Each structure stands twice: as structure tokens, then as C-alpha cells.
Amino acid sequence: MPEIESNSEKKVIKQQALIQLIVFRLGREEYGIRIEQVKEVTITPEIARMPKTPPFVKGIANLRGDIIAIIDLEERFQLRSTAEALPAITYTLAIEAKDYTIGLVVREVPQPLSIPVSIIEKAPEFIQDANIQDKYIEGIAKLDGRIIIVLDMLKLLTPTEIMQLQPKA
Amino acid sequence: MKSREQEYREIFMSEALEYYDAMSRHISELEKNPEDTAALNELFRLMHNLKSNARAMGYNQIGEVSHEMETIFGLIRDKEKSFAGTVVPVLFTGVDTLGAMIRAVGEDAEMPPTEDLLANLDRLVQGEEPILIIAESDTDEEAGRKLELSDLVYIQIKKLDHLLNLVGELIIDRDRIMTLGREIGHPALQAAASHLFRITDELQYSVMDARLVNVGSLFNKFPRVVRDVAASEQKEVTLRLEGQDIQIDRNILQIITDALLHLVRNAIAHGIETPQERQKANKSPAGRLTLSAQTERDDVLIRVADDGRGIDVESVRRKAIERGLVRAEVAANLDANAVRAFLFEPGFSMAKEVTEISGRGVGLDVVKLAIDSLGGQLRVESELGQGTIFTLVLPTSIAVKGALLFELEERSYAIPLMHTDSVVALEPEELHVVGGTLMARIQEENVPIVNLKTLLHSGDGPLPAAIHEDLVGRQRIIIVDYNNRKLGLIVDRFLRQQDIVIKPVSKPLDTIDLFGGVTLLGSGHVCLVLDVPALTRLFLAKRP
Numbered sequence: 054m055p056e057i058e059s060n061s062e063k064k065v066i067k068q069q070a071l072i073q074l075i076v077f078r079l080g081r082e083e084y085g086i087r088i089e090q091v092k093e094v095t096i097t098p099e100i101a102r103m104p105k106t107p108p109f110v111k112g113i114a115n116l117r118g119d120i121i122a123i124i125d126l127e128e129r130f131q132l133r134s135t136a137e138a139l140p141a142i143t144y145t146l147a148i149e150a151k152d153y154t155i156g157l158v159v160r161e162v163p164q165p166l167s168i169p170v171s172i173i174e175k176a177p178e179f180i181q182d183a184n185i186q187d188k189y190i191e192g193i194a195k196l197d198g199r200i201i202i203v204l205d206m207l208k209l210l211t212p213t214e215i216m217q218l219q220p221k222a
Numbered sequence: 223m224k225s226r227e228q229e230y231r232e233i234f235m236s237e238a239l240e241y242y243d244a245m246s247r248h249i250s251e252l253e254k255n256p257e258d259t260a261a262l263n264e265l266f267r268l269m270h271n272l273k274s275n276a277r278a279m280g281y282n283q284i285g286e287v288s289h290e291m292e293t294i295f296g297l298i299r300d301k302e303k304s305f306a307g308t309v310v311p312v313l314f315t316g317v318d319t320l321g322a323m324i325r326a327v328g329e330d331a332e333m334p335p336t337e338d339l340l341a342n343l344d345r346l347v348q349g350e351e352p353i354l355i356i357a358e359s360d361t362d363e364e365a366g367r368k369l370e371l372s373d374l375v376y377i378q379i380k381k382l383d384h385l386l387n388l389v390g391e392l393i394i395d396r397d398r399i400m401t402l403g404r405e406i407g408h409p410a411l412q413a414a415a416s417h418l419f420r421i422t423d424e425l426q427y428s429v430m431d432a433r434l435v436n437v438g439s440l441f442n443k444f445p446r447v448v449r450d451v452a453a454s455e456q457k458e459v460t461l462r463l464e465g466q467d468i469q470i471d472r473n474i475l476q477i478i479t480d481a482l483l484h485l486v487r488n489a490i491a492h493g494i495e496t497p498q499e500r501q502k503a504n505k506s507p508a509g510r511l512t513l514s515a516q517t518e519r520d521d522v523l524i525r526v527a528d529d530g531r532g533i534d535v536e537s538v539r540r541k542a543i544e545r546g547l548v549r550a551e552v553a554a555n556l557d558a559n560a561v562r563a564f565l566f567e568p569g570f571s572m573a574k575e576v577t578e579i580s581g582r583g584v585g586l587d588v589v590k591l592a593i594d595s596l597g598g599q600l601r602v603e604s605e606l607g608q609g610t611i612f613t614l615v616l617p618t619s620i621a622v623k624g625a626l627l628f629e630l631e632e633r634s635y636a637i638p639l640m641h642t643d644s645v646v647a648l649e650p651e652e653l654h655v656v657g658g659t660l661m662a663r664i665q666e667e668n669v670p671i672v673n674l675k676t677l678l679h680s681g682d683g684p685l686p687a688a689i690h691e692d693l694v695g696r697q698r699i700i701i702v703d704y705n706n707r708k709l710g711l712i713v714d715r716f717l718r719q720q721d722i723v724i725k726p727v728s729k730p731l732d733t734i735d736l737f738g739g740v741t742l743l744g745s746g747h748v749c750l751v752l753d754v755p756a757l758t759r760l761f762l763a764k765r766p
Contacts, residue, residue, distance in 0.1 A: 101633060101748040104678035105734050113731065113740060115748050120740045122731045153729035 069169040077163035080132030092147040123156040236374035238324045256305040266295040290343035390723035394742045437515040438466025458508035465515035481589040485526040493530030529609040563706040566590040627717035634749040641754035643703040650693035658687030658766035671710035704758040
């Protein structure tokens with residue numbers, strides 16, 4: 054309700070669209086996903102390990118009757134040493150990709166956050182260039198000394214991108 | 223339970239009433255705008271359909287009237303007549319009479335008289351003026367007019383799919399409640415749970431029943447296919463259909479449509495000989511092709527049988543060796559069934575020469591894959607010179623399958639019973655290492671055995687050679703059977719046999735073909751369902 058907001062805030066916000074992010078920690082950095090790409094956040098249900106999948110695919114879990122794959126982005130991006138096991142309770146972000154749902158496992162409770170679109174800076178060219186295939190970093194938001202890496206899940210979650218595996222017979 | 227006859231009649235009624243409604247609508251449109259060709263074409267089509275349906279059901283009076291009407295609409299369409307003048311009231315009377323006759327069928331009542339109408343229609347066809355009797359009971363008829371709603375509803379298969387999924391969920395929860403009731407030992411809860419059990423069982427049965435369609439709905443498309451294929455191949459073929467009233471899940475029928483088409487085309491193109499060849503072989507010039515369906519326990523068997531030249535086992539055997547599918551010395555000892563199983567190997571069927579020599583094998587692996595995806599089986603019997611029979615063994619319903627549950631590394635897995643041959647526990651002395659693979663003699667047959675753990679965790683390379691010393695204590699082995707190949711899987715523990723509801727593995731993990739799906743157990747645990755065909759292929763690819 055804009056009426057309640059103070060005048061000074063209003064000025065800033067008025068011409069700037071806000072986006073809502075779900076922010077979570079991976080390794081040492083904070084990452085954000087646009088809220089419309091997140092279906093729900095839940096305590097990670099029991100995961101059944103699936104043989105013949107790469108290690109960052111934690112397995113499959115039953116999320117309200119939907120069987121979804123659960124992946125660990127920390128392991129996928131090598132953001133933590135593999136020796137470090139996941140804590141007993143983790144959280145899962147159910148992400149709505151184009152034609153399926155997938156779970157991202159995170160260690161801490163993800164938080165919602167509204168930021169103006171304008172503070173999202175494009176990722177430096179060299180990061181983009183380094184991974185021509187995967188331009189899933191939409192940008193980097195700076196906010197009160199915090200740095201939030203905004204991911205474009207739809208690009209990250211193309212089946213080929215996630216799987217990159219095919220350990221088929 | 224309704225009789226077939228009654229069911230057919232209900233279907234006829236619902237369609238006929240629908241046609242009647244559409245006719246009334248279109249003829250009114252045509253009256254407003256006689257140039258409306260869309261309405262005219264539609265009327266022509268509706269008359270034609272009603273005629274065919276009525277004749278098939280033996281309602282000849284309806285057939286006759288709709289035939290005459292069709293003729294007149296045809297004349298109007300061809301601009302030989304126009305929808306004007308005295309033609310109009312006659313045609314309106316015709317549509318009304320058809321409606322009355324359809325209603326009479328529904329009520330098992332006497333058919334209304336049609337002589338005057340038919341005479342008038344006939345006069346129109348001859349180009350004469352009809353004799354119009356001014357119906358003095360016009361107002362009466364208006365008052366007596368009934369609006370009919372059909373007793374049948376059309377429903378999108380998507381909605382039924384959703385319903386079936388929900389029932390699947392319900393069954394999983396029911397099992398969970400049953401388990402809880404037993405664990406807690408609360409009598410009232412147990413009583414309620416067993417009541418829930420009965421109701422969900424019945425609900426599941428009803429939903430599955432609602433999805434059943436006659437095999438005939440697919441079979442009846444084949445006379446035309448056979449005619450066309452036979453004509454282009456310059457063969458003579460008589461087609462016989464049997465068991466059209468056997469019922470099967472609509473989606474299963476959908477999935478096997480292409481497979482069946484393939485088998486029928488193959489049978490005509492490669493199985494059945496030309497009339498000249500047949501006469502030389504002392505056969506009737508027209509080949510016989512039979513499509514039949516029958517039920518066997520919970521399965522539906524669909525057969526495609528021809529009396530053509532059959533499959534030449536020896537040429538298949540030679541090809542299998544050439545393709546490197548089997549070593550020559552092994553191939554020499556394989557029986558005919560085992561050799562024919564090679565026909566379903568991917569790649570094998572691509573061999574064009576096989577088509578020419580033995581007459582079979584184009585894309586049979588595709589057929590096989592379709593059947594596999596349903597958890598069904600594909601069998602082939604053939605006698606050289608006498609013909610070939612392909613048998614599709616299909617589940618009646620997709621939703622529920624019998625499965626064997628077992629444990630491996632403290633996780634539950636399931637294997638569909640369709641592919642399980644037997645379950646044995648063997649002492650290490652009964653297992654032998656032959657060429658790096660474990661072997662056991664089971665029911666007079668040498669069966670390769672592999673530790674499922676090793677198979678599932680194997681990397682890209684071949685499996686490590688089996689070492690006999692690794693076997694400690696009794697080995698629990700599930701013998702699976704796929705395409706006439708037996709394979710023993712060592713597991714940690716047998717659990718039980720259970721009906722399971724299989725959910726497909728969602729993307730992106732659906733590329734892992736080792737698992738045919740997942741199921742949720744009563745305990746709420748997710749249980750992977752192994753796909754025996756993929757597992758067998760993996761073993762063959764990776765064996766040391």
C-alpha cells in the first residue's frame with residue numbers, strides 16, 4: 054500500500070519497478086531468485102538417492118505427491134568442500150522450470166527481499182564470457198553492503214544444463 | 223453389469239441424439255441463409271453418419287430416411303436442387319421424424335410411420351412435387367416437443383488421467399493409514415482403515431473401469447489400413463478381427479496404436495507373399511491376417527498373425543553373429559526362440575538385408591520399446607513357410623502393477639512382477655565365476671548373476687570381474703526375464719509382493735532410463751521402480 058510509505062521512499066520507488074527475490078546462501082555468497090520462479094519453500098523431505106546420477110543430484114523426494122529431483126547447487130558450482138556434509142535439517146526451494154519442478158537444497162531458511170530492478174547490475178563481461186553456455190547469472194545486486202547474485206533459474210534449469218551427465222548405458 | 227448390446231445401444235442413442243440436435247440447428251441456419259454451404263455440408267455429413275450408425279445397429283427405418291435425406295442434401299449441395307419452396311417443409315418433417323424415431327429407439331417404442339415422408343422424399347429425388355399434408359396437429363406437436371439430454375457424457379481423457387492420479391495418491395495414503403493403524407494397534411482406527419480400504423478399492427476399480435474402451439475401437443480402423451497397404455504392395459489379404467469387445471485402458475490402446483500399425487504393415491509387406499508365390503507354395507492366393515484380442519488373467523493379449531513366409535531363424539542367427547550381438551559358438555546353441563529375440567534388438571532391425579532375406583525386422587525395436595514402456599511383453603512365434611504370430615501381452619490398466627519389493631543398501635526398490643521370473647536364495651557354492659561373470663544353474667538353465675549394487679554403481683567402464691570370495695553367506699537373488707534373457711540380481715533382502723502405483727520420474731531425471739518410475743510406500747518412503755529392460759541392456763553392455 055503506497056499510501057503508508059513515507060514520501061522519500063515513494064520518490065525512489067515510484068519510477069522504479071520492484072522485484073521480489075527469494076534470497077539464500079550458497080557457500081559464502083548470497084544468491085537470489087525471482088519469487089515468481091519459486092513455487093514453495095519447505096523443509097527438505099526425505100530424499101531417495103538415485104543411482105546413475107551425478108553427485109550434485111541428491112536424489113528424488115515426494116513433495117505433496119509430486120516426485121521431484123533435488124539438487125545441491127553448492128556441489129554443482131563447487132562452492133564448498135565435498136567433505137562438509139549437509140546439516141540434519143535443510144530447506145528446499147521448489148523451483149518451477151519450464152515444464153517441470155525441481156528442488157534446490159539450501160542450508161539456511163531462505164528469505165524474501167524486495168529490491169528495485171535498477172540496482173541489479175549486469176554481471177561483468179568476463180563472467181559471462183567464461184561460461185558461454187550458461188548465462189544464468191542475471192546480474193549482481195548491491196544493497197547496504199550486501200552482494201546478491203541474481204540467478205535466472207529458467208536458464209540454469211534447462212535439462213541439459215542440469216544434467217550434463219548422461220551416464221547412460 | 224450391462225450387456226454389450228445395451229451398451230452399444232446407449233452409445234448409438236447418445237450419438238444419434240447429438241446428430242439430431244445438430245441437424246435441427248443446421249437446418250434452421252440453412253432456412254435463414256440457403257447459401258450457407260457450411261451448414262449444408264454438415265447436414266450431409268450428419269445424415270451420412272446417422273445412416274451408417276443406424277444400419278450397423280439394424281434400425282433400418284432410420285437408415286432409410288437418413289439415406290433419402292442425404293441424397294437430397296447431396297443434390298442441393300451439387301446445385302441440382304435448391305433449398306427453397308416445397309423442399310423445405312419436407313426436409314424439416316424429415317428431421318423431426320428422425321428425432322421421433324431416435325426417441326422411439328430409446329424408449330423401446332413403436333417407430334412412427336414414415337411412408338408419407340419417404341414417398342415425398344422419393345418424389346423430390348425424382349424431381350416431382352411433394353404432396354404436403356398440412357399437419358393440423360402443429361400446435362400439439364409444439365406442446366409435446368421434448369428436449370433430450372443424452373445419458374452419456376463425453377469426457378476428456380486428461381480429466382480421467384487426473385482422476386486416476388488422485389486415486390493413486392489416495393491408495394498410497396490409505397496404505398499409510400493401514401500401516402499406522404497396525405502400528406498403533408487402535409481397533410477403531412483399524413476398523414475405519416479397513417473400511418477406507420474397501421471404498422478406495424472400489425473407487426479405483428470404478429475409475430479404471432471408466433477408462434476402459436473396446437479393443438474394437440482400434441481394430442475397426444484396420445480393414446482400411448490393410449486394404450491400402452495390400453493394394454500398394456500388390457498382395458491379396460483377407461483380414462479377420464477377433465475379440466473386439468475385449469476391454470483395455472484407453473491410454474494403453476493409444477500407446478500401442480503405432481506398434482500395431484507397424485506389425486500389420488510388416489506382416490503384409492514382408493510376411494505375406496505375392497499371390498503367385500503363394501500359389502507355388504500351395505497356399506490360397508489371398509493371405510490371411512488375423513488381429514485378435516483375448517484376456518488372460520489380468521493381462522490382455524493382442525495377436526497379429528499371418529500365414530505368410532515366416533521368419534528364417536538361420537538367417538537371423540547369421541545376422542546376429544555378423545552384427546556382433548552374439549558369438550558364433552554361443553549362437554550355434556541358441557534355440558529358435560532365443561534367436562528370434564534378436565529381432566527386437568535395436569540396430570538389428572535396421573539391417574536391410576534381413577528384410578529381404580527373412581522378411582522381417584523393420585523397426586521391431588520400436589514396437590518393443592512401446593510395449594516395454596507399458597510394462598508389457600512382446601513375443602514372437604513363427605514357422606518357416608507357415609506364418610508368424612506376434613503377441614503383445616499388455617496390462618489391462620496402467621495404474622496399478624504387481625511388484626516385488628526388495629532392499630538394497632537400506633533402500634526399498636521395486637521390480638514389476640511382469641518381468642520377474644523367480645526368487646531364489648543360493649549358497650556361495652552354488653554360484654560359479656565363468657569368464658568374470660557369476661553363473662548359477664537355475665531350473666536346468668545357466669543364468670548369469672550380477673550384484674545389483676555393482677551394476678547400479680558401475681561407472682562408464684565395464685563391470686569389474688566377479689570374485690567368488692566376495693560372496694559371503696546366502697545370496698538373495700531375483701531372476702528377471704526380459705526378451706527371453708534371464709538375469710539374476712543379488713539384492714540385500716526380499717521384502718514383499720505388493721500392488722504399486724507407478725508415477726513417472728519427472729524431468730530432468732527422466733533421462734535415467736534404469737528406473738521405470740517411482741512409487742510411494744505406505745511408510746511414505748519414495749521407492750524406485752527398476753526397469754528390467756534397461757537393466758538387462760546395461761548388464762549386456764557392461765558385462766566383463
